[in-house]
Amino acid sequence: MKLTKLLASAALAVGxxxxxxxxxxxxxxxxxxxxxxxxxxxxxxxxxxGRLAVEAEFGDAVETVFQESVPEGPDxxxxxxxxxLSGADIVFTTSxxxxxxxxxxxxxxxxxxxxxxxxxxxxxxxxxxxxxRFYEGRAVLGHIAGHMTETNKIGYIASFPIPxxxxxxxxxxxxxxxxxPDVEMVVIWAYTxxxxxxxxxxxxxxxxxxxxxxxxxxxxxxxxxxxxxxxxNGGRVFTFGQASDMxxxxxxxxxxxxxxxxxxxxxKRVGQLIDGTYEQTASWGGMPEGEVVIGEITDEVPAAVKAxxxxxxEAITNGTYHPFxxxxxxxxxxxxxxxxxxxxxxxxxxxxxxVEGITSDIPx
Amino acid sequence: MDLSxxxxxxxxxxxxxxxxxxxxxxxxxxxxxxxxxxNLGVEGMMIMGAVCGFIIxxxxxxxxxxxxxxxxxxxxxxxxFGVLTQxxxxxxxxxxxxxTLFGLGLSALMGQGYIGVKAPGIPKLDLGPLSDLPMLGTIxxxxxxxxxxxxxxxxxxxxxxxxxxGGLILRAVGESHDAAHALGYNVIRVRLLAIAFGxxxxxxxxxxxxxVRVPSWTEGMTAGAGWIALAIVVFASWKAGRIIxxxxxxxxxxxxxxxxxxxxxxxxxxxxxMSPYLITIIVLVVISADRKRAAHNAPADLGKSFHAxx
Numbered sequence: 009m010k011l012t013k014l015l016a017s018a019a020l021a022v023g024x025x026x027x028x029x030x031x032x033x034x035x036x037x038x039x040x041x042x043x044x045x046x047x048x049x050x051x052x053x054x055x056x057x058g059r060l061a062v063e064a065e066f067g068d069a070v071e072t073v074f075q076e077s078v079p080e081g082p083d084x085x086x087x088x089x090x091x092x093l094s095g096a097d098i099v100f101t102t103s104x105x106x107x108x109x110x111x112x113x114x115x116x117x118x119x120x121x122x123x124x125x126x127x128x129x130x131x132x133x134x135x136x137x138x139x140x141r142f143y144e145g146r147a148v149l150g151h152i153a154g155h156m157t158e159t160n161k162i163g164y165i166a167s168f169p170i171p172x173x174x175x176x177x178x179x180x181x182x183x184x185x186x187x188x189p190d191v192e193m194v195v196i197w198a199y200t201x202x203x204x205x206x207x208x209x210x211x212x213x214x215x216x217x218x219x220x221x222x223x224x225x226x227x228x229x230x231x232x233x234x235x236x237x238x239x240x241n242g243g244r245v246f247t248f249g250q251a252s253d254m255x256x257x258x259x260x261x262x263x264x265x266x267x268x269x270x271x272x273x274x275x276k277r278v279g280q281l282i283d284g285t286y287e288q289t290a291s292w293g294g295m296p297e298g299e300v301v302i303g304e305i306t307d308e309v310p311a312a313v314k315a316x317x318x319x320x321x322e323a324i325t326n327g328t329y330h331p332f333x334x335x336x337x338x339x340x341x342x343x344x345x346x347x348x349x350x351x352x353x354x355x356x357x358x359x360x361x362x363v364e365g366i367t368s369d370i371p372x
Numbered sequence: 373m374d375l376s377x378x379x380x381x382x383x384x385x386x387x388x389x390x391x392x393x394x395x396x397x398x399x400x401x402x403x404x405x406x407x408x409x410x411n412l413g414v415e416g417m418m419i420m421g422a423v424c425g426f427i428i429x430x431x432x433x434x435x436x437x438x439x440x441x442x443x444x445x446x447x448x449x450x451x452x453f454g455v456l457t458q459x460x461x462x463x464x465x466x467x468x469x470x471x472t473l474f475g476l477g478l479s480a481l482m483g484q485g486y487i488g489v490k491a492p493g494i495p496k497l498d499l500g501p502l503s504d505l506p507m508l509g510t511i512x513x514x515x516x517x518x519x520x521x522x523x524x525x526x527x528x529x530x531x532x533x534x535x536x537x538g539g540l541i542l543r544a545v546g547e548s549h550d551a552a553h554a555l556g557y558n559v560i561r562v563r564l565l566a567i568a569f570g571x572x573x574x575x576x577x578x579x580x581x582x583x584v585r586v587p588s589w590t591e592g593m594t595a596g597a598g599w600i601a602l603a604i605v606v607f608a609s610w611k612a613g614r615i616i617x618x619x620x621x622x623x624x625x626x627x628x629x630x631x632x633x634x635x636x637x638x639x640x641x642x643x644x645x646m647s648p649y650l651i652t653i654i655v656l657v658v659i660s661a662d663r664k665r666a667a668h669n670a671p672a673d674l675g676k677s678f679h680a681x682x
Contacts, residue, residue: 047590213630217378368636371641
């Protein structure tokens with residue numbers, strides 16, 4: 009036998025052997041792509057807690073890998089591809105900006121499952137999307153904020169003008185203005201998910217302009233620290249933990265928090281993949297599914313307000329109350345929801361307008 | 373638009389705070405580049421300073437100790453760059469970039485146990501009657517000590533470069549290392565000292581972020597400040613006085629755009645958001661337009677490796 013032929017058949021044998029191993033491998037490899045560092049104390053930290061929950065749930069049956077601080081853009085595509093090539097069976101891409109990258113890579117690897125967080129594009133059968141109904145939590149925070157403000161100025165540090173963020177602003181404003189009609193919403197677009205210095209500056213700019221309750225849709229704890237400093241200098245500023253509990257900043261300025269708990273979803277999906285019941289889905293869980301949780305409401309909040317907030321959590325959880333229930337009018341005066349009408353999911357995921365009463369404009 | 377809701381005095385005060393980290397990092401890099409070395413690792417050294425300063429400040433309960441540790445941490449990391457580029461003749465651009473990546477990774481590792489921990493507060497300086505001056509008191513005299521330290525460092529660097537023999541030697545090394553070597557100056561030693569100073573300053577800038585401006589430790593918290601500092605050195609055409617102008621301009625626009633947003637200015641947010649970077653680019657273009665002058669300002673041997681046997 010010629011040497012080349014020998015080598016060729018040897019290579020073939022090795023190739024077959026590895027394929028066999030790949031088919032019959034016991035461990036399910038689960039990949040996670042993160043937009044920030046796992047130590048951001050917010051968004052990415054919570055996703056990583058979900059990853060750890062998957063490991064704890066399935067033990068040796070799974071192997072997890074992750075890549076942190078992956079920029080949204082072409083780099084993401086490279087990272088996802090790399091993860092698939094290294095043997096991942098399912099990849100969770102955990103930021104809105106990975107939407108196209110996820111779908112592009114999914115087209116090339118039809119046997120691998122892809123799960124994209126907070127997006128809406130499912131161009132291929134192997135792409136699922138998942139999101140959490142953060143606006144449910146924002147409603148509760150808005151309610152508390154409306155009661156707590158004395159200057160009637162509520163600040164909202166926003167990241168990018170996407171429906172998910174706009175839902176949050178509208179939900180918070182609707183419920184704040186319900187208990188306090190004089191409330192004004194001050195929105196700063198940071199154009200970043202994570203930049204502690206910029207978030208701190210944004211919070212300071214708000215505080216200097218008289219904002220005394222700050223909500224944030226960015227991932228770091230910097231606004232909490234800025235509020236804390238203002239309070240140390242005689243201010244009266246309240247904040248809410250974002251994505252993670254941020255309990256270190258309680259009982260003041262942090263008076264409550266909106267927590268993303270991805271563990272139930274991750275465990276469910278990986279479990280389905282292992283037992284073969286996995287199907288493409290577009291999941292949008294909220295308080296009933298345990299994906300959106302309100303952290304401890306501290307004693308800075310009057311007991312009556314706290315009780316109302318908890319009652320709202322209860323009502324949303326058991327399905328008797330929807331934060332977007334009419335009558336609601338759009339900012340430009342056109343009606344959005346009639347009396348008693350509830351927003352559909354399609355209306356929510358395409359939300360690109362402020363509700364009546366918010367004075368600033370959404371950048372487009 | 374309701375501009376009256378912006379408190380201009382507080383805005384001017386907070387621009388000084390916002391500019392301090394990049395001011396510190398930029399003045400350090402100025403000295404490095406004046407000695408003929410291009411260290412692109414400012415971001416890495418800043419974040420090392422941020423984490424070292426934070427850890428020591430938390431462990432000792434003293435912010436001043438934290439700042440000292442930050443300077444030491446930044447300088448130590450810069451020595452890695454120094455050894456690689458000065459003794460092993462590695463490419464300065466590549467080494468600097470590697471230093472940034474290394475610093476980001478190492479700081480994340482070191483900071484593992486310090487996420488969510490609070491930093492000890494830094495006391496405001498009590499400048500007595502100065503703080504009570506109308507207008508000026510609010511803008512200039514109610515800051516923490518580091519704001520004044522950063523300005524003092526800039527003035528010291530300016531005086532050092534302009535009036536002292538040491539400054540002359542440093543500039544000579546940057547303009548023509550062969551000539552300086554022929555005159556008997558130890559080029560490598562001068563450059564190592566400059567690199568260490570640059571690292572120390574970058575470390576202080578980073579610690580200002582983690583101990584005063586944010587103040588807590590989060591991975592990747594410098595978020596590009598080091599690159600802005602590099603741009604500001606060019607912006608300032610390698611002149612210490614203009615570093616202050618550049619840093620305060622950048623810090624000012626950063627703070628102003630947030631204030632304008634909060635005040636509901638009818639300017640597209642995208643424009644506001646990119647304005648600090650836009651202005652930086654425009655000024656860089658204006659400065660670089662006159663090629664002769666730009667070339668004249670930059671140290672002649674910037675980025676060139678030196679070996680005594682040449």
